[in-house]
Amino acid sequence: MKVTLPKELELKHRAEVIVLGGGPGGIGAAVAAAREGKDVLLVEHYGYLGGMASMGEVNPFMPNHLDGESLDKGIYTEWTDGISYYSGVTGNKRVIDPPSASLAAEDICLEAGVKLLFHHRLVSVETEGGKITGLVLHSKDGLSVVQADIYIDSTGDGDLAAMAGCPFEMGGESSDAVQPMTMCFKLRVDAEDLAYIAELCPENPAIRFAKTAEIFEQIQNAYLVAKADGRIECPRQNILMFPGTDYKTIHFNSSRVISKSAIDGDELSEAEIEGRRQVRQIFECLRRDVPIFKHSRIHSIATQIGVRESRRISGHNYMVRQDFIDAAKYDDGIIRVNYPIDIHSPTGGGTEITELPDGEWYEVPYGCLVPKGIDNLLIGCRAISVDHAVHSSMRVMPPVVSVGQAAGVAAAVALDKNITPAEVDGIELKKLLIKRGRNLV
């Protein structure tokens, strides 16, 4: 079939920096570049910000802490302060409430002067002489073009870099299989059933059920029996759950969709259906077999299936598992991570967790954010130049916000000095990030 697309498209917006994608990385990148005085346009496919923290219903922010202090002091901690203001959760600021996450992200972007363009999705990338010259977007009014001096890919999947022709990797140490996708959801427990918790824990009726060993065991047993009976078809080995914003809301990170590619439109669509099929099965099982869930109901479900891993864009530096094990440090280390290697099996049950020794962390050098092949592009999301194992550690949201923050400041430096991102001195960049409040000393 032959299709004729318009040859001339309207130039809709021009900015100094365009950030594509408004998830944790995009928020960090856009706010950081705008605070450096740059004219920034943030383009997002959905109608709100937050990425996986809002549309993916992911919860909580995983700990990336040393001695009780976040290693991501900066835009990440400003964001969690804002989330806590809206959600009312003051004790543990790592608990995420999706609407609060998107409101708080929009606040800090607007305060920084970022121009937001929602409901626009990348269709193709125009390049010339190793530079991006424009992005073709699609929205309700059809196709249009946006242009900038520097572009930051914060799509999580590296869509922009891949469409611009940058080389990338996908998959693990021995195959091209990536981590599974998961449809996150929350259940709301009925007050009547909470009386049951009160009976089990008379000293604290409001105790979070997940900490109650007996109920925890009931949940895991019910799941395994349902799997053995064929009532649940899910490769995950157990039920993974976390407290929600209040003691009646329980978050489930439990479905597991394997052997589907998040960068293939048909397979991504199939993954949505498979993820929700597993959600129904888990819900049915819990309601039937675990007393606390007898009158529970679906509280919320992700707008989009959660994608843990897809493309990793090849850059000027590259980190591998051994660098994690060695707790590698670099003069131009622009983020610090001590979250473990956390690989949900790409092919079935099981999860690898490999921790760093207590008190240790590794750093990611600036060159991992600078892609090969295109001169005016930076990666400000999980799709940086690291292997499958390092990706499984740095991909959690707190360090991804810090990756974005580093990309945003680097874009501003490149513009001020009229140089390419590859020419930005990573050691000077680190010093500037410290001046801007990042705890990298």
Ligand SMILES: Cc1cc2nc3c(=O)[nH]c(=O)nc-3n(C[C@H](O)[C@H](O)[C@H](O)COP(=O)(O)OP(=O)(O)OC[C@H]3O[C@@H](n4cnc5c(N)ncnc54)[C@H](O)[C@@H]3O)c2cc1C
């Ligand atoms: C199921 C699951 C559970 C997880 N659990 C945790 C957890 O408990 N704690 C934790 O800290 N981390 C967790 N993570 C990891 C974390 O959520 C992600 O790695 C992180 O959100 C990545 O941030 P990002 O900005 O790179 O991408 P994303 O959060 O995916 O954001 C990308 C944004 O770009 C937009 N976008 C994408 N493509 C386009 C396009 N072509 N055009 C326009 N816009 C586009 C998207 O709509 C989205 O808003 C989990 C991830 C998954 C999938």
